[in-house]
Amino acid sequence: MKKNSATSAAVPATNKNEAEAVPTAKNMRAAKRRRSDGTAGRRAPKRARDLPRPSHGDLISSLPDDIFEAIISLLPIKDGVRTQAVARGWRPLWRSAPLDLDATDMCSNKYKCISVVSGILCDHLGPARRFTFENICLHKSKKGYIMDDAWIERWFRSRCLDNLEELDISFRLLGTADVSRTRYPLPSSVLRLAPTLVVATFGVCRFPSEIAPCLDFPLLRQLTLWSISVSEEALHVLLSACHVLETLFLQDIRDIDCLRVSSPTLRIIWFIATPLGRQELFIEDVPHLERLLFPRLDGETIRVHNAPKLKILGPLSPLLSKIEIANLNLQGTITPSLSHSICTVNLALKFAGPDLYAVLNVLRCFPCLEKLYVIWDESLQAEMINMHQYEPLNPIKCLESHLKSTGVE
Structure with missing residues (x-):
């Protein structure tokens, strides 16, 4: 019996310990507070191995070379060359970065520039863009x-210029004043660059005299020729x-x-004649021409044979010796026939004298004119001549139905 009572007495104690071991919501919250030491609800701190390690070098040096080369290519040529002195790892970057070379004001000594450019093109690996x-x-x-x-001839044979896209060169006149x-x-050797050029300018x-018929500019979109000597062929x-x-x-x-x-x-032709004498511009067959611009005319002749999409023309001037567009002949103050009119929607007029009759004669040639620009020479002090009232029986079509805006300069 004693044995049974002792056994029975121990049973409640065991049940009590088991009861205390059973987790309750209250106990769990208390334990959580003790473990967090008052930081409940916060994110656990990162372990040491999860934290970013401090860099032992500068962040710039960790950039890839492609980014360095792109940045260096945007710098002026003098600053780009100086980047070779920044650090040992930077020395080869300028030589392989895309070259954008503007040598116009590179040297104060104008005769020294040729040798300096020769050195750059010799050292640089390319490619050159401009x-x-x-x-x-x-x-x-x-x-x-x-x-x-000899140096200039070697420039354009340089491997550095093999894929050149933009070229702009001009020369000083040779000889002396005497x-x-x-x-x-x-x-x-310049023509060797033809396959890749997109923009080209040649001056002075x-x-x-003879250019090979096999010459090919497959990518050229803009060409500027100024003060050059060239044969018609x-x-x-x-x-x-x-x-x-x-x-x-x-x-x-x-x-x-x-x-x-x-x-x-x-699509666009800009023409300024030579000052040595009268010259003729003959637009023979340009089916997509939209703008024909000639800011200074002094006795030149303009002939347009085929330009059906021509929209902007001018500025026209009475000093123009003759303008002929298709079957239209405009010469002096001769009134053109309306049957040979042109559907041009923008026109600029420049007159050296205040002759209203001459203005109206030109407007009759353009019945579809929508915008008119009149350039006035402020140095002229003469009064307007040939003033007369508008004649309804002899209307000017563009003034009646199409002209939308005018401007005076």
């Missing part, structure tokens, strides 16, 4: 000229080689009396 060098000055001495000429000054002959130079071959050309600037083209332009892709 090369600009305006007013290139060669030495006047025979020995210096021969050396400069001797007839001539234009520097354009190096034949002499083009080769060479110009024809040059323009025929441009298969996607959209914009053509012609200024002071020497040795050609009649500039003939034919292109299936041209």
Whole structure:
């Protein structure tokens, strides 16, 4: 019996311990408070191995070389070269970064620039995107000229320029004031860059008299020729080689009396005649031409044979010797026939004299005109002449139905 009572007495104690071991919501909350030491509801702190390790070097050095090269290519050429002195790891970056070389104002000594450019093109691995060098000055001495000429020829054979996209070069006239000054002959190696050029500008130079018919500018979209000497045959071959050309600037083209332009892709032509004498511009066949601009005319002749999409023309001036568009002939103050009118929607007029009758005669040629710009020469003090009232029986079609806006400068 004692044994049974002892056994029975121990049973409640065991049940009590088991009861205390059973977790309750209250006990769990208390234990959680004790463990968190008052930080309940917060995120547990990261372990040491989860924390970012401090960098032992600068963050810039960890950037990939491609980013470095892109940044260096945007710097002026002098600053780009200086980056080689920043650190040992930076030395090869400039040589392999895309080159954007503008050598126009690189040196205070105008004769030293040629050798400096030669050194850059020799050291740089390319590729080059743009090369600009305006007013290139060669030495006047025979020995210096021969050396400069050899350097310039090697420029355009450099591997660095193999994929050049933009080229802008012009030269200083050769000779002195006492001797007839001539234009520097354009190096034949320049035409080696034709397959990749998108924009090209050539100034104050002499083009080769003969250009190979196989010449090809498959990507060229904008071409500027100013103060150059070129034959009519060479110009024809040059323009025929441009298969996607959209914009053509012609200024002071020497040795050609009649500039003939034919292109299936041209949209804009900008023409400034040579100051040496009267010149003719003949737009032979340009089916997509939209803008024909000639800011300064002094006795030139403009002929347009085929330009059905022409929308902007001018500025026209009474000083213009003759303008002929398709079957329309506008010469002097002769009133053109309305049967040969042109559907041009924007027109600029520039008159050296205040002649209202001349203005109206020009407007009769453009019945679909929507915008008219009149450029007035403030230096003229003369009063308007040929003033008369508008004649309803002889209307000007564009004034009656199409003209929407006018501007005066």
